[in-house]
Amino acid sequence: MATRRFSNTRRTGEILKGIVKETNAVTALLISREGVCISSAGQTDSLNATALAALVAGMFAATREVANIVGEEHFSILLQQGEKRNIHISLIGHRSMLVVVFEDNKRIGRVRLATRKAARKLLDSIEKPPEKKEPSGREEISMPDFREYALNLVDQIFNVGKEDDAPSGPR
Amino acid sequence: MPHLDLDERQVVFKIVYYGPGLSGKTTNLRFIHRTLAERYRGDMLELDTEEERTLFFDFFPVSLGDVEGFSLRFHLYTIPGQVFYEASRRIILQGADGIVFVADSQTDRLEDNLESFRMMQANLTSFGYDSEGFPMVLQYNKRDLSPLLEPGTIERELDLDPGLPVTESVATSGRGVMNTLKIVSKEVIRRFRLD
Numbered sequence: 253m254a255t256r257r258f259s260n261t262r263r264t265g266e267i268l269k270g271i272v273k274e275t276n277a278v279t280a281l282l283i284s285r286e287g288v289c290i291s292s293a294g295q296t297d298s299l300n301a302t303a304l305a306a307l308v309a310g311m312f313a314a315t316r317e318v319a320n321i322v323g324e325e326h327f328s329i330l331l332q333q334g335e336k337r338n339i340h341i342s343l344i345g346h347r348s349m350l351v352v353v354f355e356d357n358k359r360i361g362r363v364r365l366a367t368r369k370a371a372r373k374l375l376d377s378i379e380k381p382p383e384k385k386e387p388s389g390r391e392e393i394s395m396p397d398f399r400e401y402a403l404n405l406v407d408q409i410f411n412v413g414k415e416d417d418a419p420s421g422p423r
Numbered sequence: 424m425p426h427l428d429l430d431e432r433q434v435v436f437k438i439v440y441y442g443p444g445l446s447g448k449t450t451n452l453r454f455i456h457r458t459l460a461e462r463y464r465g466d467m468l469e470l471d472t473e474e475e476r477t478l479f480f481d482f483f484p485v486s487l488g489d490v491e492g493f494s495l496r497f498h499l500y501t502i503p504g505q506v507f508y509e510a511s512r513r514i515i516l517q518g519a520d521g522i523v524f525v526a527d528s529q530t531d532r533l534e535d536n537l538e539s540f541r542m543m544q545a546n547l548t549s550f551g552y553d554s555e556g557f558p559m560v561l562q563y564n565k566r567d568l569s570p571l572l573e574p575g576t577i578e579r580e581l582d583l584d585p586g587l588p589v590t591e592s593v594a595t596s597g598r599g600v601m602n603t604l605k606i607v608s609k610e611v612i613r614r615f616r617l618d
Contacts, residue, residue: 254424255617261430286518287498288426288435302465306482306498313514314479392429394491395617401490402612409463409487410605 256284256347261291264377267370268293274366277354278337282374283308285347290378299353308341308351329364333357342367345375424518425615433494436611437518438604441543442525443535444476444504447564450594451525452481452501455604458597459485477503480515497608509542516546521558521611523603525594528565528572536572537580558610560588562603567593 258264268280272294279294281301287309289301316326330341340352340363350371352363426435440448449469456467463485470479481501488495500519502512516522524543526536547554561583563574578587588606592599 255427255615256424257427257429257617258431259429261428284426286424286426286435286437290428291431300466302484303468303482306468306500310479310514313517314511317510317514393427393493393617395615398491398493399612399615402487402495403609405487405490405495406605406608406612409459410601410608 256286258290258378260377260380264291264374265293267373267377271350271352271366271370275352275354275359275363276356277352277359277363279351279353281305281351282344282378283349283351285309285313285349290348294353304351308349312341312343312349331360340364340367342371344371345379348374348378350374425520427617431494432492433496434490434615435496435498436520436608436615437498437500438521438523438607438611439516439519440499440501440523440525441512441516441539442502442504442564443527443532443539444506446504446525446527446532446536446539447592447594448501448504448525449477449481451523451562451564451592451600451603452483452499454594454597454600455485455499456483458601463487476505477501478508479503479511497611499604504539506538512542513546516543517550520615521607522560523607524559524561525564526561526572526577528563528591529568530570530572533572533576533580536577540577540581555584556614558607558614560590560603560607560610562599563589563591564594564599566591566598567596 264282268282268291271280277294279292279296279299281292282290283305284290287306289305292301315330319326328343332339337353337355338357342350344350350367352367354363440451442448456464465484467483469481472478483499485497485499500515502515524540544554547557561577574589590599590603592603594600
């Protein structure tokens, strides 16, 4: 199965920092359609970014299905308004989403403008190959070693206890 | 689809627990979450109905640590098993790198297991995945109940690849749960390619 690679996440982080600064947002995150947080900026300590990414990806996918039902291909922006905080989610290309959490709902126009401006830069950043002349992922990750160590870790951590003695099939 | 980040140096795999309603998918995940040491697991999300039936999905991340300079993580998901949540199941299944099919071993649930498995295969095919070669484990759960399906029944009925890994479990007590996770994780790692 194909692997989805990201190689400019630091640059992406700089773009997100710019959005946070410009809109005075609490945080900005870029997440993949698979629900993985690619990069973030702002206050991320108080937010569970991993859970947020999984939920937003699910929510956006559900919204796409809703769009199809009502005859749209997709809804490109989702806005959730709360008492204290608001979330603005926008599609970045077909495979990523930009999430901006902000407090002052009067800033919605500024958030919308900043995210629209940043969309192209973000897309370029995540889809472009690494800028620096650095070893490619193929050279950086030695697959036989990676596999061997990863399999060892799985053996150690997903430990089979005494209770876990059910027979298993082939392989 | 595996997520490889060369800047942040992390690899993330998605494993989905699939199966008919009430087969024990959430119970599997809860046991894994309880069993893993805190340093390996993140918070568990359960999006369920008032009757504690999964409405959208359950989720938690597992961080196994550093492998060759890359942080290795698994994201574990369940799907909602009830028949009418098909659209939600498709959403969760998309991007999966491995699947545990949690079958209910009670004989009167055979048709539900078969229907759920067929729908899963159809979904995988519609995403362009080869369901035959996909990293997967078939888990016969609820082995403490009776009357029970004979192991091999589902594989025979669906003419499944004889190489498909099969486990038996009692998710409520944890028997077979970690073993199943271990097998599917290894299948996923073995088939991880950079292209």
